[in-house]
Structure formats: C-alpha cells, structure tokens
Amino acid sequence: MFIHIGNDNVIQSKDVISIIDHSVVTSSGIMAKMMENAVKQHTLIGPTDEIKSVVVTKENIYYSSLSVSTLKKRASMISTISKLDDFSDEIE
8 A cells, every 4th residue: 555645745644654743853963863864765755845844664764744643644544444355256
C-alpha cells in the first residue's frame, strides 16, 4: 500500500521506519547530524519551508508539510484497509 505524505510525495507504507515531528528533529543533535548526512548523500526530499514532520524510510528522508497525526491517520487507514476481506469475486 502507499501513503501520500504531502508535497507530491507518495511512498510505500512498508518502507516507513519512522514519522517524527520536525520540532524534535531540530532540537536533537543526533537527528540534526542524521539530516546533515542525508543532505550530503542527496537522500533528503521535500521543500524546506512549512515542514511539520519528517518521514524516515529505508532509502530516503522526506520533509512533509503534514502533521505527524495526519500521517499517522493515513498510515492506520491503509493498515485497516489492507486487513479487510476481499469479496469482489463473489459479487456478480
């Protein structure tokens, strides 16, 4: 399944490692170093204005203008949808 994380970015839900509030990233030396490394490796994606959250995946780090709670709702909605039974073959 896929999650739209804002800013025209859509990622696979299975690749998400963490969704972090941007204020946490800016207040942590370790997180700042991780972001610095991502910039050097060209794996940081997204605009740098209006950042509300940071989405860490297996290969990239994304800035998102959506809040952590919005992204969490989207991720849990996808999880719920994937657990539903498919009865489409039985309807004819």
